[in-house]
Amino acid sequence: MRSYAGRLGSLLPRATRLKLDRKGKFGAAILGAYVLVAFVGLYLVRDPVQQDLVHRLAGPSWHHWLGTDSLGRDMFSRLIAATRTDLRFGFLAMLIPLAIGTVLGAVAGYLGGIADSVIMRLADLVQSFPVILLFLGVAAAAGTTDSFLLLGPGELPIMIVFALVGWVVYARLIRSEILRVRNMDYIDAARGGGLSTPRIIVRHILPNAIPQTVVYAVVDVGLAVLSLASISYLGLGIPAPNPEWGAMINDGQIYLAQQWWLVVAPGIAIAGLGIALALIGDGLDDEMRR
């Protein structure tokens, strides 16, 4: 019986025999810290939505490491709680479009013909559509949606927009890699050996077409978090009072002159995650070019 890691290893060959270079390992260490915080952080800090109007906008102290916000909520607790929101959202906002894009890209690339034309025209259409309009469209719904499966309150409509838009890049990446891999003799050998089309796609084409996409997917998590923060900053994202880095920056910006850390702390959190993911993506990329 092959281990799960072995199976993953055969699906993401060069990428998961994770020979990350030094900067990649550094990025992985930072990401590891974020993930740890996302999983256990919430249990170590106090309630991130508990208001204390007497102690509004308090400065950093032993009690409130990063002070309190305009409603007297503990900023450090909110920052930690937001890590879970943003990370979970970022990964899902990568995985869901990745899944959709892989299937559509694989179908387009392997079958070609009409399926290819239809899927790629759809991709063009999606790409030419102003995304911000979609976010405006779902903003109202976001305020009233409950948690859904892995998604927190208000996240479902936003995720739907990410899924509708995000698959396009993955479909294009996978399709072009499949067009390359399809011409390899081992695909003909598999076809000649009488293997079924799904088996050829899943076991012979996709594992060779996916590695390039993995690099993009890693970086894409950071982009998704940045997008979520941006639309939350615009007030179109995660509804109050749920902690989210972009929304926190929005909340804090009017106090920038005095309580600058209300903006800088979530800003650093976002930047740190983005840098960590970029380092990993870059480290993988260099490794795969070898």
Add this chain to the structure above:
Amino acid sequence: MSGDTALEVRGLQVSVGSGHAVKGVSLGVRAGECLGIVGESGSGKSLTLRAVADVLPRGVTRAAGDVVVHGRSAMVFQEPMTTLNPTMRVGDFIAEGPRSRGVPKREARRRAVELLAEVGVPDPAVRARAWPHQLSGGLRQRVMIAAALAVEPSVLLCDEPTTALDTTVQAQLLALIDRLRAERGMAVVFVSHNLAVVSRVAQRVMVMYAGRVVEEGPTQEVLRRPRHPYTQALIETIPRRGVAAGQLTTIQGAPPDPSEEFTGCAFAPRCARAEDTCTSLRPPMLEAVPGHTAGCHFVAAPRAIAPSKEGV
């Protein structure tokens, strides 16, 4: 030694969009027999084989003709870098054939190790767990042959399987293919641009030019008494003892584009003895002696240009 017919191809035409790259090829191979196909690059050898294996590239179609394989065919390709799936251990790759036909995983794995042993891979159980990039070009081709054998083929199609390898390894692989043919009673079609290589494994050869067969016969007979001027020219390009490399003849001119259609003989523009009839009338395949045919108007009176011990 030769048994029943294992492969029959009649009137095969392969269209590449702009024209036909294979213009009516017929051939037959018996179980336990190796047919060699030679010809310059671009003469349609690979497309003929791919049409038989039903793995034509996209945009290329079989326009006419019948292919009858008695049993199964399996193909061995030229380029050892692209013939093995880089994301699969070689044992798993070999096991794909049996597994897709419902053989349980363990059984298929065991079979893969046996096949590696059969094709002369040392330490087969260890090598089965290797990745393709860990193997030399020669070993990769042995693995590819094992993967082809895994589908229990009655016909093994080899497309220049030794061209990318150095001569020692090439000789070993030719010996391997010859042994497998004899032991398994398999029909083999062996394609190469190199007549010398083909003559080491094939009992019969077929010479192709511009998508057509121009000569066919028993290997030794064709080598000693070539009937088509193109075959004669090919033989003169074979390095021989006592002939310095610089003295070797090369065939003047270039082969025609596959989409080009000729009313006469496609080789006429490059042929030293071409006459008016050659450009106006396509020569039919004529029998020189029983079992040896050539598509040249002058088959009956071949010009003796190939030095031969027995004379012509």
